[in-house]
Amino acid sequence: MKTSILALGLATVATMATAQDKPVLTVLTYDSFTAEWGPGPAVEQAFEASCACDLQFVAAGDGAALLARIQMEGAASDADIVLGLDTNLTAAAAATGLFAPHGQGWKNALPVAFDDPVFLPYDWGWFAFVHDKAKLPAPPKSFEELAASDVKIIIQDPRSSTPGLGLLMWVKAAHGDRAGEIWEGLADNIVTVTPGWSEAYGLFLEGEADMVLSYTTSPAYHLIAEEDASKAAAAFSEGHYLQVEVAGKLAATDQPDLADAFLAFMGSEAFQAVIPTTNWMYPAVTPAAGLPAGFETLITPETSLLLTADEALALREGALAEWQAALAR
Numbered sequence: 001m002k003t004s005i006l007a008l009g010l011a012t013v014a015t016m017a018t019a020q021d022k023p024v025l026t027v028l029t030y031d032s033f034t035a036e037w038g039p040g041p042a043v044e045q046a047f048e049a050s051c052a053c054d055l056q057f058v059a060a061g062d063g064a065a066l067l068a069r070i071q072m073e074g075a076a077s078d079a080d081i082v083l084g085l086d087t088n089l090t091a092a093a094a095a096t097g098l099f100a101p102h103g104q105g106w107k108n109a110l111p112v113a114f115d116d117p118v119f120l121p122y123d124w125g126w127f128a129f130v131h132d133k134a135k136l137p138a139p140p141k142s143f144e145e146l147a148a149s150d151v152k153i154i155i156q157d158p159r160s161s162t163p164g165l166g167l168l169m170w171v172k173a174a175h176g177d178r179a180g181e182i183w184e185g186l187a188d189n190i191v192t193v194t195p196g197w198s199e200a201y202g203l204f205l206e207g208e209a210d211m212v213l214s215y216t217t218s219p220a221y222h223l224i225a226e227e228d229a230s231k232a233a234a235a236f237s238e239g240h241y242l243q244v245e246v247a248g249k250l251a252a253t254d255q256p257d258l259a260d261a262f263l264a265f266m267g268s269e270a271f272q273a274v275i276p277t278t279n280w281m282y283p284a285v286t287p288a289a290g291l292p293a294g295f296e297t298l299i300t301p302e303t304s305l306l307l308t309a310d311e312a313l314a315l316r317e318g319a320l321a322e323w324q325a326a327l328a329r
Helices: 002-021 040-051 063-076 090-095 143-148 162-189 197-205 218-225 256-266 309-328
Strands: 024-029 054-059 081-086 119-132 153-156 190-194 211-215 231-233 240-250
Touching: 024 063, 024 256, 040 054, 040 256, 063 081, 063 090, 063 162, 063 240, 081 090, 081 162, 081 256, 090 119, 090 240, 090 309, 119 162, 119 218, 119 256, 143 162, 153 162, 153 197, 162 190, 162 211, 162 240, 162 309, 190 197, 197 211, 218 231, 240 256
Parallel strands: 024 054, 024 081, 153 190, 153 211
Antiparallel strands: 081 240, 119 211, 119 231, 119 240
């Protein structure tokens, strides 16, 4: 009996040692990516099956909060990869000098040309205002119509949220020097400004507003996951701003080979196929089986708006000041 107990104890210790010997890859990302219903769990399981490693996701609020955290931590960050920035933030991220070239050769299938040596895309989508078709059967068809209406909206804070910053760039790209005027018109439509997307969408579903800033793909979640066809994205005549979400490798990573392996894995079927029905965005590489049934019901904007990373960086502070001034009145 003592021999059996001793053998069991040694086996347990050996198992623990083996688990501890696995290299750890730390990926800093946003809250919804790591959620039980997000891509994180499936991505973790699939990557760990091939890497003999421990993939650990660390959530840090919404997308824009990731850059702020990396800027604060600098080269001392425990993260190896940051996943969840977008093109409105990549110029500022690159300027920190904290990111290394990704060195990947796989091709994306984005609707716009995208070839960044540092940041690698993993999904994309168009921003849009989502509404309930029964409660708002005739939604506004432009920012000006929205501003002239009594429709109540929930948006996200551009200082902490990539959708919030995307909305600033959307208004700026669509209306240029008139952006401040547009925001003044929208000020009384805004019920609240939330730190991130999850809070905003949750309040919308609770009936706190008529529309919420989200994506043209958001109704697919309700249709596919809930068999609920009541939600739709309003098509705006001035076009819709495109978001391209990216990942980047930190130059100070102590797992450079493992980080490269993960970036390569991002372009694989195992990663890309889970994006449409977990992150509810378009995958950067279209899966072999195509998009899930239900995606064909979504609106396709006639005009895609997208500022370059440098343009977004140059316009960001001025656009933020216009937004703050309009909401302060």
